[in-house]
Amino acid sequence: MNSFRNVQMALEYEERRQRDILLDGGSITQATLLWNPDTGRTEAMRGKEEAHDYRYFPDPDLVPVLIDEAWIEQMRQSLPELPKQRRLRFMEQLGIAEEAAAILTSSRELADFFEQVCAGFSNPKKVGNFITTELLREYSPEQFSDCKVTAKQLATLLKMEEHGTISGKIAKTVFAEMLASGADPEQIVQEKGLVQMSDEGELLAAVRDVLAANPEQVQQFREGKTKVMGFLVGQLMKQTKGKANPQLANKLLLEELG
Numbered sequence: 001m002n003s004f005r006n007v008q009m010a011l012e013y014e015e016r017r018q019r020d021i022l023l024d025g026g027s028i029t030q031a032t033l034l035w036n037p038d039t040g041r042t043e044a045m046r047g048k049e050e051a052h053d054y055r056y057f058p059d060p061d062l063v064p065v066l067i068d069e070a071w072i073e074q075m076r077q078s079l080p081e082l083p084k085q086r087r088l089r090f091m092e093q094l095g096i097a098e099e100a101a102a103i104l105t106s107s108r109e110l111a112d113f114f115e116q117v118c119a120g121f122s123n124p125k126k127v128g129n130f131i132t133t134e135l136l137r138e139y140s141p142e143q144f145s146d147c148k149v150t151a152k153q154l155a156t157l158l159k160m161e162e163h164g165t166i167s168g169k170i171a172k173t174v175f176a177e178m179l180a181s182g183a184d185p186e187q188i189v190q191e192k193g194l195v196q197m198s199d200e201g202e203l204l205a206a207v208r209d210v211l212a213a214n215p216e217q218v219q220q221f222r223e224g225k226t227k228v229m230g231f232l233v234g235q236l237m238k239q240t241k242g243k244a245n246p247q248l249a250n251k252l253l254l255e256e257l258g
Contacts (some may be wrong), residue, residue, distance in 0.1 A: 001035060010035040013043055065217040088112055094124035103132050107141040113151050120155030123162070130158065136177055148182035149175070169242045170194050198245040200252070206244065207252045210235045221257055229253070 001007050010033075018028055032037050033042040081089070082106045090101040099170075105111045117127045135154075139147050157178070161171040166189055177188045189195060210232060211218050217228045229250075245258055 004200055006035055009040065010042055014038065017042070038238075057128045062099060071130075083108075083111075090114075090128075092125075094118070094128075096124060096128050101134070102133050103141070104128060106143060110141045110144050113144070116151030116153045116249065117158075121158045121162075122150055123158070126158060126162075130154070134172060135179075138179055147179070149178045153178060153184055160185060160189065164196055164198055164245060165189070166194055166196050167242060167244070167246060169237070173242075194243065197240050197243045198244050198248060200248065203240075203244055203248055204252050206236060206255075207249070208238055210239055211253075211256055220258065 001010065013035075014033070021028060028161065030046065031047045032045045034045050035041075036043055042246060085135075086103040086214065087101045090096040090104060091098060096104065103110075104114045114127060114131055117131070118124050131154075135144075135147065135149070154175075157171055157175060160166050161168055166174065170189075174185050174188050177183065177192075178185060181188075197206075214232065214235060217231055220228045221232070232253055233249060236244055
């Protein structure tokens with residue numbers, strides 16, 4: 001064989017030839033064949049019936065190797081969880097979507113990190129979503145070992161958002177700083193004054209300021225154009241520098257709008 005094209009043609013011809021022989025009830029004779037590109041056929045060079053025709057022979061210095069079932073089972077139990085098994089476990093036990101589970105198990109280090117974060121923050125779906133969107137925006141699974149953020153730090157950040165200490169928007173800002181500096185999220189939030197505004201009196205004052213500054217949009221809302229609510233929420237977030245508690249902000253806006 002002197003080209004890939006000839007190899008392909010020979011294999012295709014042999015597949016047809018051997019199939020026809022077997023369908024006619026015949027048997028295949030072991031032989032060394034050559035390919036004749038002029039005729040487009042394989043041709044027999046010499047027959048090879050048994051192993052010794054290939055110069056195979058037993059080695060008298062090799063002793064038989066006997067492996068019992070107990071040893072095989074011991075080796076099986078010692079194997080680490082393989083990517084496919086881990087992916088299925090993430091999907092079936094943790095409720096992770098198939099695409100996200102495939103990403104999270106694309107490297108052992110990333111899968112370990114995901115499970116370590118889940119150990120400190122028991123919401124696997126939220127952890128998986130944050131890793132696949134925010135963390136892997138900066139690092140590919142292969143580059144993940146360069147990430148400065150630890151599993152404990154990420155779990156702490158997600159708990160701060162969950163408990164209302166910071167908003168989801170602020171959490172992303174804090175995470176960007178964590179990626180750059182490796183600092184703890186509590187330290188970043190304290191130093192930059194990013195604690196979420198959840199005091200109802202303080203937030204109500206900000207809501208009233210926003211409504212007073214946008215009478216046209218207030219009137220539109222009261223006339224039934226509810227889409228303007230998004231604009232008012234945006235103005236409130238702008239005034240509070242993204243620190244307003246979203247749920248409380250929406251509640252107070254609706255109450256003030258009547």
